[in-house]
Amino acid sequence: MTNKLTAQTPLVVASHNQGKIREIRELLAHYGLTVKTATELDLEEPEETGTTFEANAELKAVAAANATGLPALADDSGFAVDGLNGDPGIYSARWAGPDKDFAQAMRNVEEKLQVKGATQANQRTCRFIAVLCLAWPDGETRFFRGEVEGLAVWPPRGDKGFGYDPMFQPEGHSITFGEMDSQQKHGWKPGGDKGLSHRSRAFKLFADACLEG
Ligand SMILES: O=c1nc[nH]c2c1ncn2[C@H]1C[C@H](O)[C@@H](COP(=O)(O)OP(=O)(O)OP(=O)(O)O)O1
Numbered sequence: 001m002t003n004k005l006t007a008q009t010p011l012v013v014a015s016h017n018q019g020k021i022r023e024i025r026e027l028l029a030h031y032g033l034t035v036k037t038a039t040e041l042d043l044e045e046p047e048e049t050g051t052t053f054e055a056n057a058e059l060k061a062v063a064a065a066n067a068t069g070l071p072a073l074a075d076d077s078g079f080a081v082d083g084l085n086g087d088p089g090i091y092s093a094r095w096a097g098p099d100k101d102f103a104q105a106m107r108n109v110e111e112k113l114q115v116k117g118a119t120q121a122n123q124r125t126c127r128f129i130a131v132l133c134l135a136w137p138d139g140e141t142r143f144f145r146g147e148v149e150g151l152a153v154w155p156p157r158g159d160k161g162f163g164y165d166p167m168f169q170p171e172g173h174s175i176t177f178g179e180m181d182s183q184q185k186h187g188w189k190p191g192g193d194k195g196l197s198h199r200s201r202a203f204k205l206f207a208d209a210c211l212e213g
């Protein structure tokens with residue numbers, strides 16, 4: 001028997017990133033769930049020692065489930081640039097340094113692309129990846145992965161999102177995630193579909209698999 005979530009199940013979100021938490025709240029509300037965050041519960045941030053998104057998501061979710069005795073959901077995500085062999089990838093948060101300077105992290109990505117001579121669009125393909133881990137106090141873990149492909153644009157555009165959003169233009173769109181409001185970034189349309197952002201796509205899979213009824 002696998003565990004199922006209902007609107008009444010308290011769910012802990014094991015993240016300390018406010019931009020991410022805001023999106024996760026909206027995504028969970030869309031599916032009728034409300035949450036407590038690791039920041040509100042004063043949970044410690046485990047060191048992300050894994051070498052994959054899955055391993056780091058599991059480490060964060062299991063730590064929060066064990067600390068609270070409640071089911072916990074973690075999101076490990078990143079910006080992967082094909083021309084940089086998938087960097088910054090699982091190191092996306094770390095490239096911004098202790099001050100979380102994403103303007104600097106984006107410049108760093110651009111400088112590395114310039115060194116490679118990647119000036120044409122087809123040399124600037126990239127994706128956002130999000131892996132969710134839902135960990136239950138009984139030890140059960142479930143994983144869901146969402147991805148969205150796009151182009152790394154320069155200069156960055158827009159100030160609506162967080163992290164690398166201003167330099168990410170999703171395939172089929174002419175504006176960046178930084179220029180989209182969160183509803184556009186989620187990609188919710190009347191009637192519903194698979195969503196747009198990596199995170200909204202992962203949450204759709206999570207909701208289909210883990211919600212009661
Ligand atoms: O939609 C996104 N739009 C822009 N940038 C994004 C996005 N999604 C992930 N990213 C980048 C920035 C973030 O800092 C890093 C994830 O690193 P990651 O370790 O999963 O999260 P984090 O350390 O910021 O917070 P926490 O681990 O407490 O959830 O990738």
Ligand SMILES: [Mg+2]
Pocket residue numbers: 048093
């Ligand atoms: Mg982190």
